Amino acid sequence: MPMDEQPIARSYLALLFVAGLILGGLISSYITVQQIHEFESEIEQIKSQISQIWGSQQILYQNVTVYQNGAVLSEIYEKVKDSVVLVSVSRKDGTTAKGSGFIYNFTNQIVVITNYHVIHDAASLSITFSDGEGYGAKVLGKDPYADLAVLTFAQEVPREKLKPLLVVNSSTLKVGDLVIAIGNPYGLVGSMTTGLVSGLGRTITEEYTGGFAIANIIQTSAPINPGNSGGPLLNIEGNVVGITTAIISDSQGLGFAIPSNTLLREIYALVTTGEYHGHAYLGIKGSDLSYEVAQNMKLPVTYGWLVQEVVKNGPSDGKLRPNDVIVALNGTKIRNGDDLASYLEEKTLPGKTLKITVYRKVGNTWNIENISVILGERPPPPI
Numbered sequence: 001m002p003m004d005e006q007p008i009a010r011s012y013l014a015l016l017f018v019a020g021l022i023l024g025g026l027i028s029s030y031i032t033v034q035q036i037h038e039f040e041s042e043i044e045q046i047k048s049q050i051s052q053i054w055g056s057q058q059i060l061y062q063n064v065t066v067y068q069n070g071a072v073l074s075e076i077y078e079k080v081k082d083s084v085v086l087v088s089v090s091r092k093d094g095t096t097a098k099g100s101g102f103i104y105n106f107t108n109q110i111v112v113i114t115n116y117h118v119i120h121d122a123a124s125l126s127i128t129f130s131d132g133e134g135y136g137a138k139v140l141g142k143d144p145y146a147d148l149a150v151l152t153f154a155q156e157v158p159r160e161k162l163k164p165l166l167v168v169n170s171s172t173l174k175v176g177d178l179v180i181a182i183g184n185p186y187g188l189v190g191s192m193t194t195g196l197v198s199g200l201g202r203t204i205t206e207e208y209t210g211g212f213a214i215a216n217i218i219q220t221s222a223p224i225n226p227g228n229s230g231g232p233l234l235n236i237e238g239n240v241v242g243i244t245t246a247i248i249s250d251s252q253g254l255g256f257a258i259p260s261n262t263l264l265r266e267i268y269a270l271v272t273t274g275e276y277h278g279h280a281y282l283g284i285k286g287s288d289l290s291y292e293v294a295q296n297m298k299l300p301v302t303y304g305w306l307v308q309e310v311v312k313n314g315p316s317d318g319k320l321r322p323n324d325v326i327v328a329l330n331g332t333k334i335r336n337g338d339d340l341a342s343y344l345e346e347k348t349l350p351g352k353t354l355k356i357t358v359y360r361k362v363g364n365t366w367n368i369e370n371i372s373v374i375l376g377e378r379p380p381p382p383i
């Protein structure tokens with residue numbers, strides 16, 4: 001090759017080399033971009049599939065929710081509605097009242113369960129079924145301290161109308177459980193509401209209890225209104241776990257029910273003797289121990305129940321003292337008055353010996369002492 005042609009050839013080769021690099025880069029870039037586009041397309045497909053799956057799950061969830069809160073609840077209502085009755089009362093002072101109740105089979109004896117405050121001071125009673133047919137009734141047994149009453153029919157009722165509900169153990173209830181209230185609020189027969197168990201082991205007082213607490217009460221968010229009293233509180237199986245009893249005025253979501261275990265504990269005595277005498281009595285008055293009071297008293301604990309008065313000649317006279325702080329009963333921790341009242345109601349009976357653990361001040365020192373008290377029976381209610 002002539003010498004003057006070599007630079008041209010070299011330039012040409014260099015140009016081809018550069019062009020090749022550029023072309024190779026373009027091809028490489030094209031492949032990379034193409035792969036990215038394909039990858040993005042695959043991502044979009046996966047996102048679409050995920051969206052479809054999520055949508056299906058949402059539909060499934062909605063269907064389950066509808067089933068739980070719709071189909072099952074409507075089935076429960078159909079199952080129990082004929083067992084819930086309207087209790088109408090004419091009182092001795094000339095006033096009238098209405099409440100709710102439900103049919104119950106106690107050892108093959110059909111009775112109606114309701115609240116004591118519904119039938120208090122009744123001159124006459126009637127029970128009306130969901131079909132509108134009414135029958136005369138009378139009180140078979142009552143316990144103001146538990147706000148319970150048992151009624152019986154004063155006339156023959158066709159057997160097919162008597163559809164008792166199953167009453168089950170309320171101790172299995174947990175906060176958050178779904179519950180159902182059926183009754184006659186404001187006379188609206190057969191009304192159904194739902195809610196949750198909001199709390200357990202509450203205490204409430206009513207004017208008929210003489211200041212004594214009705215213990216171990218179920219708190220529920222199920223709407224309860226005047227006229228609901230005495231109706232059943234049901235679990236999701238449609239079984240009775242409580243008897244609706246009270247609301248706090250001017251509040252929402254604060255309803256209360258007597259636990260079914262109270263009914264199961266008392267029903268035999270109420271049916272056979274008309275009364276219940278199993279309410280244990282300590283004969284003390286006091287209040288929950290607050291943090292501030294505990295600090296002022298220089299107590300080593302900030303929980304418990306502070307004894308303020310010991311009833312003269314009562315079971316605790318000479319045993320407990322004012323300013324004792326009850327922190328345990330038979331080894332079970334007592335945080336407050338709710339715990340104290342619920343333990344006495346659920347775990348003890350009159351005549352039983354109770355070991356009470358207290359903090360007692362001796363000189364400048366708080367000592368733990370165990371004191372034994374033989375429980376008495378509550379005095380008759382002031383009615």
